[in-house]
Amino acid sequence: MNPGKRPVIIYGGSFDPPHRGHAALAAAALRQLRPSALYLVPGFRTPFKDLKPVPFADRKAMLLASLSAAGLGGRPEVKVSSFEAGLRRVVYTWETVAHFRRLHPGAPLYFLMGSDCLADFPKWRRTDLILREAALLVGMRPGHSISGLRGAPFTPLRGVFPRAASSDLRAPLFCGRSPRELQPAVLRVIKERGLYLSSERELLRREITPARYRHSLSVASLAAELAPAAGLPAQLAAFAGLVHDCARDMAPAALVSYALRRAPRTPMLRTLIKEAPVLLHAWAGAARAAELFGPLTPEIREAVELHATGAPGMGPLARLIYTCDLACPGRDFPQAAMVRELARRDLDAAFRAANYVKLVYAFSGGGWVHPLSVELWNSLQEKKNG
Numbered sequence: 001m002n003p004g005k006r007p008v009i010i011y012g013g014s015f016d017p018p019h020r021g022h023a024a025l026a027a028a029a030l031r032q033l034r035p036s037a038l039y040l041v042p043g044f045r046t047p048f049k050d051l052k053p054v055p056f057a058d059r060k061a062m063l064l065a066s067l068s069a070a071g072l073g074g075r076p077e078v079k080v081s082s083f084e085a086g087l088r089r090v091v092y093t094w095e096t097v098a099h100f101r102r103l104h105p106g107a108p109l110y111f112l113m114g115s116d117c118l119a120d121f122p123k124w125r126r127t128d129l130i131l132r133e134a135a136l137l138v139g140m141r142p143g144h145s146i147s148g149l150r151g152a153p154f155t156p157l158r159g160v161f162p163r164a165a166s167s168d169l170r171a172p173l174f175c176g177r178s179p180r181e182l183q184p185a186v187l188r189v190i191k192e193r194g195l196y197l198s199s200e201r202e203l204l205r206r207e208i209t210p211a212r213y214r215h216s217l218s219v220a221s222l223a224a225e226l227a228p229a230a231g232l233p234a235q236l237a238a239f240a241g242l243v244h245d246c247a248r249d250m251a252p253a254a255l256v257s258y259a260l261r262r263a264p265r266t267p268m269l270r271t272l273i274k275e276a277p278v279l280l281h282a283w284a285g286a287a288r289a290a291e292l293f294g295p296l297t298p299e300i301r302e303a304v305e306l307h308a309t310g311a312p313g314m315g316p317l318a319r320l321i322y323t324c325d326l327a328c329p330g331r332d333f334p335q336a337a338m339v340r341e342l343a344r345r346d347l348d349a350a351f352r353a354a355n356y357v358k359l360v361y362a363f364s365g366g367g368w369v370h371p372l373s374v375e376l377w378n379s380l381q382e383k384k385n386g
């Protein structure tokens with residue numbers, strides 16, 4: 001290392017989305033080390049993790065907006081690097097450090113991170129290679145102290161930096177909320193580029209009534225909150241929640257003619273038209289969602305088609321949307337809040353309770369009840385008793 005050379009800082013992360021904590025850490029590192037370069041290096045996001053991952057170009061646009069909003073815009077030493085995203089695979093930090101070492105031979109290299117990451121550092125691959133080429137530059141999170149940190153030797157940044165995690169901000173974004181950890185400039189880029197389902201929400205908002213749209217956001221929010229417990233990606237759950245009622249505002253006559261034009265002419269279709277045409281909105285919703293948003297995955301189609309009746313053998317997404325549709329905030333019957341609280345503790349129990357509440361409601365009305373709802377009830381009893 002050449003002590004005469006100015007330092008170079010590498011700042012890796014998903015930046016999906018970039019938040020105030022990222023900008024604060026970058027600003028402090030620039031103030032303290034006066035580097036010749038600070039590289040923000042968004043990692044590759046696997047396309048299988050999300051229904052619609054945010055591409056590098058969009059993350060770069062959000063990062064540039066965030067840096068500008070933090071007063072770091074236009075500084076030539078601040079750069080967004082496509083090194084990791086361009087490789088289109090998971091890239092280990094030792095590879096990134098080696099890349100920037102080749103670009104800056106002899107310069108003191110620093111790898112920037114929040115103190116919450118330091119404890120995990122020993123589990124990273126080839127930490128020997130990282131520490132041979134670079135020093136760790138660590139910003140303190142609230143509640144952490146320099147003396148209390150374990151993991152590896154590091155250089156502390158002066159100051160305390162807000163704790164925020166991009167992964168916690170995505171679920172609210174999918175459901176149309178604006179987390180305060182995001183700068184308004186970043187929120188504008190998200191809207192302009194239609195990221196985090198904002199373009200889908202806009203299409204949906206034009207398709208259904210304001211009250212239905214509020215209900216759809218409510219189902220999406222609860223589904224995204226409960227998605228980790230169901231082993232599902234929040235984006236998938238939020239999308240299914242958003243679109244489940246996209247045909248609910250069709251008039252009964254329009255719903256019937258839509259179904260007659262598109263649905264297979266089964267005896268059940270004739271029965272539904274006669275006994276409960278409103279239930280056609282679930283089947284029609286899946287067909288309409290595919291017209292609006294492109295082909296649906298089988299699990300999303302199932303979740304939309306079965307959200308009103310349920311059916312034996314539903315998959316995890318369909319069970320989640322069925323439960324959230326009944327239990328979301330905004331439902332005006334008392335069982336909704338009870339099932340919602342139950343769902344936060346035990347999703348399977350909440351699913352069974354949702355089926356019970358729906359059946360009691362249907363039977364108390366004295367009319368025709370969809371056989372799939374009764375079959376679901378029976379299948380759940382068999383599992384319980386078996």
Ligand SMILES: [Fe+2]
Nearest residue numbers: 244245248308
């Ligand atoms: Fe519905």
Ligand SMILES: [Fe+2]
Nearest residue numbers: 215244245325
């Ligand atoms: Fe609904």
